[in-house]
Amino acid sequence: ETGVTQTPRHLVMGMTNKKSLKCEQHLGHNAMYWYKQSAKKPLELMFVYSLEERVENNSVPSRFSPECPNSSHLFLHLHTLQPEDSALYLCASSQELTRGFGLTDTQYFGPGTRLTVL
């Protein structure tokens, strides 16, 4: 399989549940990202990993917990979420961290996980 894959594609959970989102990239990239996309809002960057080290956490609530066990896999662990957390969660990867240097900036996105919190 090529590109960036995400599982599950759809997830419905209650506020007391614990679930995890999984992302895998098959591109040999060193940087991975979690974004949140809510209806009528621009993409919001949540977390950034470079070579399995977290380099950015954009004031994301602690009920979202990322994990990057290796450069190909990224997880987002979810617990005690709120209904307003319902959104499309997108994973992306790039060859290196996006810094405006050109070729290595390009981010490739997965298909997303549509999360609904009841």
Next chain:
Amino acid sequence: GQQLNQSPQSMFIQEGEDVSMNCTSSSIFNTWLWYKQEPGEGPVLLIALYKAGELTSNGRLTAQFGITRKDSFLNISASIPSDVGIYFCAVPPNSGYALNFGKGTSLLVTP
């Protein structure tokens, strides 16, 4: 983030027509990216531009990196119904690591 002005906001066209959309900014960038997003899916990279003046094609899609490095356009020739979706331009950030996206051009194609 940087302000990207993407236009038009939406287009409603007939199959077979050509489409043109553009993105402008007051800032200079070294990279311009064009993505397409369909409902419930992640953005799919269409064309990446890395050099001012560069003109790149991907099938019926053609994109150009403006010579001033402040703009880019995307053309779609002979549109088909599966071209329906939202098209975004994106540039790398001045700080942080998040791509900065335009607000998108929503394209509807009727058979």
